[in-house]
Amino acid sequence: MRSMSANMGLCRAKQAVVRLDNEMPEPVSICRGDRQGCVMSPDLFSYYSEVILREADGCRGGGSANIFLDGAPLKTVRSFVSLGSKLSADGRLHEDICNRMSHAKSAFFKRKSLLCNPKLDLGMRFRLWRCYVLPILLYGCESWTTLETGRRKMAALEMWFLRRMLRIKWTDKVSNEEVMVRAGGQRYLLNSIVKRQVHFFGLLMRKQD
Structure with missing residues (x-):
């Protein structure tokens, strides 16, 4: 000392x-x-x-x-925001994930004129979505503990994005499977989280070697 x-x-x-x-x-x-x-x-x-x-x-x-x-x-305090992540006293990630989802929705609404514009090609709108919205949502996801509740929320949020980009109203009664067929792909959010976590784990293991 x-x-x-x-x-x-x-x-x-x-x-x-x-x-x-x-x-x-x-x-x-x-x-x-x-x-x-x-x-x-x-x-x-x-x-x-x-x-x-x-x-x-x-x-x-x-x-x-x-x-x-x-x-x-x-x-x-019970929780606070540091470097864009919301930390809680119990150490769980529920509040941080909800905070990320809220910011991602705000970013989506700011660029709604582009992401929901039917005059633009759907593939182009998906690329804009992955460029301007998903980085806000997936920031720090390498350290997330993806429980079943969190996976369901991410799947529901992805449907929330896709239905608005495809201009599908809730009164149209279109199933999630049909939405994925129209989007032309599989679940992107959950797959991206898993890939990032596996990549980050690989970096940590190689660093120990």
Whole structure:
């Protein structure tokens, strides 16, 4: 702990210089963070993480953590969004998947004039759908635990997309099998999730070797 305090003291006195056209201007003091590529950054990150976890240990069982940011105490919440993913206190992915589905529907409505335009070729609309909508939905799906409930929701969401792109109303009483025949393919969402998860698992296994 003393060595980490000493390292933090060294970091407080750091300065940086930005080279411009082979000229070296006056150095600037680093007031927050650390310079890029510093070998001490991982140790400092681990140190701060350990301090935060020790402070947050008191919030177990519904208590409040004694953590302050800019003089204001941080509240204990049930869920929050980080890097586009919704994290919940129980560690489950249900809220994150629902959040992704909501964002994907919003992206679909923003481009509805193209995705539901009958003047455009259906294959072109499918490519636009896979380009502009699916990346929002499938972000981080490599870490999802696809339970039966999640698979049913993904299958229903895919039908929701296809029926609007094919301009099929719910009053037309068209079955899901007929929708897939008109779309000219198999289930795309579930297959994409499985392929990404298998690919990610392969990368992890090769990295261990």
